[in-house]
Amino acid sequence: MTSRGIGLLSSRTDVAKAAEVLLRRRYRFADPADAEVLVALGGDGFMLHTLHEMLDGERPQVPVFGMNRGTVGFLMNDWVVDRLCERIEQAKPIRVAPLEMRATTVGGKAFTHSAINEVSLLRETRQTAKIEISVNGRVALPELACDGVLVATPAGSTAYNLSARGPILPLQARMLALTPISPFRPRRWSGAILPDDTAVCLTILEAENRPVSAVADQTEVRDVAKVEIRLDRERSLTLLFDPEHALDERIAMEQFAT
Structure with a gap:
């Protein structure tokens, strides 16, 4: 060349x-x-x-x-x-391959953004976030009380995910890291490693009183009620x-x- x-x-x-x-x-x-x-x-x-x-x-x-x-x-x-x-x-x-984040706000607005590294949910105020975690349509964790939670790709597993004590994923691994950020309850839950064809849905409990923002790499959506995340291999x-x-x-x- x-x-x-x-x-x-x-x-x-x-x-x-x-x-x-x-x-x-x-x-x-x-x-x-x-x-x-x-x-x-x-x-x-x-x-x-x-x-x-x-x-x-x-x-x-x-x-x-x-x-x-x-x-x-x-x-x-x-x-x-x-x-x-x-x-x-x-x-x-x-x-x-990027993650696709589909976020719906408390007001009903819908946003779709991509993330190369991770999609992270973060509490907006001093109050702890409460988040229900569903995997492939099944509730896996009814309530996570935390500062936030993130889903990271192998490429992003050494970024924010690692700082949050999440696992490092080999790039060839067809996996995603689901990692809590400063979990309060359950205290001993350290996250999960999921197949990369998994659909993750994060539902904010008490969303109006405990506001949460969702960030896809560098793009933020505030006051979310639900965030759906999947890997988009076609892109x-x-x-x-x-x-x-x-x-x-x-x-x-x-x-x-x-």
């Missing part, structure tokens, strides 16, 4: 813009709308933003090769100016990684982080 088939995007930070200038001096890039591959300069937040633009139809769904010009950079490759075309040709493709996206730093290996090695 020549650089003519590669599009270039960058976040608005000074570091990312400076990196874009360096790359444009070295390579000739295609218009992102016509590119076969996109290079994304920034951090994990910018990568998620780029992927969501594809899911929302604002950009063509093409493979994305990220280079870290942000902070954590878990979804990114190392920043290197040289050998860009060769790195992309040799990159390991990783498919990630999976492709990330490209240097073979020695592929996402599946990074996730696996996070189990040994200290």
